[in-house]
Amino acid sequence: MTDAVISTQGLTKIYPDVRAIDGLNLNVPRGAVYGFLGRNGAGKTTTLRTLLGLSHPTGGSAQVLGLDIRKDHVAILQCTGFVSETKQLFDSLTAEQLVRFNRGYYPKWSDSLVERYVNLFEIPMKRPFGKLSLGNRTKVCHLLALCQGADLLMLDEPTSGLDPVMTDLLLRVLVEDHVSEGRTVFVSSHHLSEVERIADWIGIIEGGKLLLETRLEDIRQNFRLVLASGDSASEIAAPNLVSKRRSEKFHRYLVSREADDFVMRLRAQGMTILEVSPVNLGEVFLGLAGKELPCIPGNPGTTRAIA
């Protein structure tokens, strides 16, 4: 992955009480829709804020659009559209005034796109931002980010407050209007179904560490969930093993490729294979970041992710 729009090397952010980002190595390829997934407090928002200069890294380095985040944050902001998790702009200004305010910052600003998205998303332009519903606030935030002609869109929980129709519209706009023109979309979310619909790359973060970074297509084609029972295989290690969980004598393995070889190794250790199945993004996410419920003796169900 040489043409990375976002690249981090051991990026670390430590607050007095928590390591919010812990040696993050991220690579977001140009022209991709990258789904950055994690549980609440996993470090997603801190990562975005650090990449945009809103938070100063404690260690490591990072480049956005080839620019150093410590030195070139104004240049990065010039080329990056950002929608924050809070969706908070100036309460006293209407959407029309916010467009006017924002326009001056971006040479590539497009008024024709403003017109298009105002009609498409049915944005009330004359009402003060402070009097808008959460959904309409979200739309205004997207309007400002989408019309600035950004090479990279960084969206933190982009669909919060949107109804299913607007969510669908937004996801289509992101793919059809932006990614199709070679732009990159970096989506931080825990709405797996939405990310799965548009993303072609996935990064899963937990406790500030990147647990997985892969193509979504890889997950669909090569990742397998292996359920097995037995007593001896808890120490098994393999390069294709993404995660393993044990609940009493039941084991759940998530493997990234060559599941057949892995199954043969388990059998060679005396394990009984209960099931080998393809997985979706939700199962991968829960396999990496999920928590186990206590197992009911004789029932392997809790080792199977519900996604």
Add this chain to the structure above:
Amino acid sequence: MYSWKSWHDSRHRLALYAGACLAVGAITGLDIWGTYHFWAAWIAVTTNPRLKLWDPSFDAWAWGINVITELMLPVVVWSSLVLGVTSVGREDSSGAMTFILTRPQKRWRIVWDEWALSVAEISIILSMLVLGMVPFLFLISRIYVSFSGLILPAVVAVAACLYGLTQFLTLLTRSSAKGLSATIAVILFYLFLPSALDDWWHISWPSKVTDLSLSVFRPEWDGLPSIHWEIAMLWVIVGLIFPFLSQWLIERREV
């Protein structure tokens, strides 16, 4: 660009305060004009030769300028505090700081653009006080008109300092209410510290320090107020420290 937003938020307040100051200045000028005519009429009918030598137009001007300088102090404090607490620091509590800091601009520009705009607005408000009164004094005599021009720069220096302090403390405390409280606390501390030290612990500060009141004028009711230019210059220097502190703060701000 942020200054456009500041202008948008403060323009109605500016119009209101400027209008009020214009009215107060005009009413004061009208009062002085009427009194001048009373004096002039009294001189005309008096038989006392010493009163015939009195030039009431000078006293009318001196009175007007003194009244205006007295009125300016509360206007300076009020407008500086109101504009200061509605400066960029309040965006932390409103939640919009993330939006501001993700616009592609050097952060120092946010502070300095807003500071320049607000000082200009306070200058306009103070000018209205003078402009409201001066036409009436102008009707009395044109000889002393240059006196009115001396007032503004010195008062604006005090206003810039107070505004800068409020802007800095609002940014530091990330809240309008806390910024206002902190500013009032600093002003009271500054005003009462020398006398408190003197009264309670018998520590006398150097006279130059205790002279630094919020007013750069020494009112003199028998003539024009004298402007403490060295003190006004000190206000300018101190006043410039606060936007630099605000700049230092916002450049390190994490949200």
